[in-house]
Amino acid sequence: xxxxxxxxxxxxxxxxxxxxxxxxxxxxxxxxxxxxxxxxxxxxxxxxxxxxxxxxxxxxxxxxxxxxxxxxxxxxxxxxxxxxxxxxxxxxxxxxxxxxxxxxxxxxxxxxxxxxxxxxxxxxxxxxxxxxxxxxxxxxxxxxxxxxxxxxxxxxxxxxxxxxxxxxxxxxxxxxxxxxxxxxxxxxxxxxxxxxxxxxxxxxxxxxxxxxxxxxxxxxxxxxxxxxxxxxxxxxxxxxxxxxxxxxxxxxxxxxxxxxxxxxxxxxxxxxxxxxxxxxxxxxxxxxxxxxxxxxxxxxxxxxxxxxxxxxxxxxxxxxxxxxxxxxxxxxxxxxxxxxxxxxxxx
Numbered sequence: 407x408x409x410x411x412x413x414x415x416x417x418x419x420x421x422x423x424x425x426x427x428x429x430x431x432x433x434x435x436x437x438x439x440x441x442x443x444x445x446x447x448x449x450x451x452x453x454x455x456x457x458x459x460x461x462x463x464x465x466x467x468x469x470x471x472x473x474x475x476x477x478x479x480x481x482x483x484x485x486x487x488x489x490x491x492x493x494x495x496x497x498x499x500x501x502x503x504x505x506x507x508x509x510x511x512x513x514x515x516x517x518x519x520x521x522x523x524x525x526x527x528x529x530x531x532x533x534x535x536x537x538x539x540x541x542x543x544x545x546x547x548x549x550x551x552x553x554x555x556x557x558x559x560x561x562x563x564x565x566x567x568x569x570x571x572x573x574x575x576x577x578x579x580x581x582x583x584x585x586x587x588x589x590x591x592x593x594x595x596x597x598x599x600x601x602x603x604x605x606x607x608x609x610x611x612x613x614x615x616x617x618x619x620x621x622x623x624x625x626x627x628x629x630x631x632x633x634x635x636x637x638x639x640x641x642x643x644x645x646x647x648x649x650x651x652x653x654x655x656x657x658x659x660x661x662x663x664x665x666x667x668x669x670x671x672x673x674x675x676x677x678x679x680x681x682x683x684x685x686x687x688x689x690x691x692x693x694x695x696x697x698x699x700x701x702x703x704x705x706x707x708x709x710x711x712x713x714x715x716x717x718x719x720x721x722x723x724x725x726x727x728x729x730x731x732x733x734x735x736x737x738x739x740x741x742x743x744x745x746x747x748x749x750x751x752x753x
Contacts, residue, residue, distance in 0.1 A: 460690025545598025
């Protein structure tokens with residue numbers, strides 16, 4: 407049995423029933439979470455990255471970032487993910503921005519490749535964040551170098567161990583996880599990654615599929631990947647997985663039963679160049695920009711006519727399959743327009 411852990415977007419919506427209810431009634435609510443790119447530069451070039459081709463090496467200005475964080479806080483946004491248009495820690499103001507965000511009572515999570523962690527940065531992250539997830543994606547340095555075009559495996563492992571030690575010394579409660587994106591290049595190292603999770607002292611190791619490479623390979627998942635995952639999960643209680651994506655791949659359930667991206671309402675993305683994107687999967691493509699925070703406030707962008715035009719023009723059929731908001735869209739589509747045979751009052 408595979409454990410979903412924190413990968414349960416539909417369940418998480420239940421904690422925001424009041425806001426979802428307002429949206430169902432036609433109110434233009436503000437997001438719950440904002441994906442935020444402090445940088446779209448990166449010192450890795452992962453062969454499964456969906457942002458590599460649109461990265462411009464931009465670093466978001468510290469004052470602009472803090473201004474928007476302050477505004478998001480006043481608008482009631484609950485959380486920010488510092489995430490993967492690039493490597494967030496390449497922004498030299500990361501520590502200052504993280505401390506400012508904590509002062510504004512906005513929860514924070516961090517996706518990082520872990521190669522730039524220092525003791526000082528680690529202490530800032532542990533004292534300001536609810537969680538940090540390091541993208542390891544391999545069980546050996548050879549495979550790491552092959553899929554990431556970077557030779558940081560030993561450095562990243564050492565940095566994770568140091569983070570765990572500092573957390574223990576300072577009795578911090580920030581969750582520390584490591585991530586493994588499953589591809590044809592690394593899947594045979596699932597057992598090795600599982601061993602690293604057990605030995606390194608992190609809270610969890612997470613698996614998720616690199617969907618663009620896996621969409622046409624459901625038989626490969628069934629025959630090659632699932633047996634390795636099954637053995638790893640039996641042996642290691644710290645493993646979690648993005649189960650809904652894997653299940654959809656294995657079942658070849660790639661249909662999108664909605665014609666509008668409802669999920670963007672609760673989880674948009676702000677890019678390192680200041681663009682507010684409809685989602686993190688479509689960042690870098692100008693027709694999906696809702697506006698720019700260098701020119702306007704987030705409130706102005708969110709309530710502006712351009713967002714309505716972008717959303718109405720978006721063709722869901724052209725979106726990446728199994729995108730971040732796909733699972734949210736499924737449940738929101740049902741809430742917005744219940745099907746006749748759902749019998750939704752019969753729990």
